Amino acid sequence: MITVHYFARLRELTGKGEESLDRASLTVEELLDWAEETYPGFGKETIHVAVNEEYARKEDVIQSGDVCAFIPPVSGG
Amino acid sequence: MKRFEIVDTPIDPQTYSDLVLHPAAGAVTVFTGHVREWTHGVRTLYLAYEAYIPMAEKKLAEIGAEMEAKWPGVQVAMAHRIGELKISDIAVVIAVSSPHRKEAYEANEYAIERIKEVVPIWKKEIWEDGEEWIGAQKKYPKKGSGSK
Numbered sequence: 283m284i285t286v287h288y289f290a291r292l293r294e295l296t297g298k299g300e301e302s303l304d305r306a307s308l309t310v311e312e313l314l315d316w317a318e319e320t321y322p323g324f325g326k327e328t329i330h331v332a333v334n335e336e337y338a339r340k341e342d343v344i345q346s347g348d349v350c351a352f353i354p355p356v357s358g359g
Numbered sequence: 360m361k362r363f364e365i366v367d368t369p370i371d372p373q374t375y376s377d378l379v380l381h382p383a384a385g386a387v388t389v390f391t392g393h394v395r396e397w398t399h400g401v402r403t404l405y406l407a408y409e410a411y412i413p414m415a416e417k418k419l420a421e422i423g424a425e426m427e428a429k430w431p432g433v434q435v436a437m438a439h440r441i442g443e444l445k446i447s448d449i450a451v452v453i454a455v456s457s458p459h460r461k462e463a464y465e466a467n468e469y470a471i472e473r474i475k476e477v478v479p480i481w482k483k484e485i486w487e488d489g490e491e492w493i494g495a496q497k498k499y500p501k502k503g504s505g506s507k
Contacts, residue, residue, distance in 0.1 A: 355494030358480030
């Protein structure tokens with residue numbers, strides 16, 4: 283089971299703050315592809331993925347138990 | 360009170376200034392970022408900020424560590440507020456102390472630039488005729504293109 287969090291525009295698009303994915307493992311790129319297919323308009327080109335609160339690369343592998351977050355372009359300050 | 364934190368209540372800059380003040384500090388710079396009413400000719404009614412809190416606090420602390428490495432002797436405390444903020448409310452505070460003023464100014468500016476780059480915080484602008492999450496793909500409504 284992999285936990286994914288949604289924030290800001292993505293929280294509104296998906297209508298949820300988080301959900302669980304019943305997958306043993308997948309890459310960051312595969313997770314982004316899944317999100318784009320599941321939620322049209324996701325906009326994966328502009329989104330980073332954090333795995334266990336650290337920015338991950340597209341080829342990084344996510345394992346069951348990991349906590350992921352989709353990070354759209356940030357706008358703090 | 361933590362040195363690097365996300366808060367959902369009004370920010371008192373003095374609190375963070377006090378956190379970094381110590382006898383060897385000859386300078387303290389305190390930056391406060393405020394909610395601006397007019398951006399590119401569009402009037403903001405209020406802002407709503409959201410954060411991935413545990414990661415945001417971790418990233419603030421990392422920025423603090425970067426600053427202490429780049430400018431030895433500086434001490435840093437920073438906070439960002441989330442939730443709904445009115446015009447002129449403080450959204451972010453950065454307090455930096457150093458033995459001499461130059462480092463305190465430089466490190467403080469570095470901090471706000473890094474916050475805007477890496478800390479998972481998002482701002483939604485609410486206008487008279489719409490609203491939008493602001494990010495790299497910044498979009499502002501054209502003047503007069505609103506629904507009213």
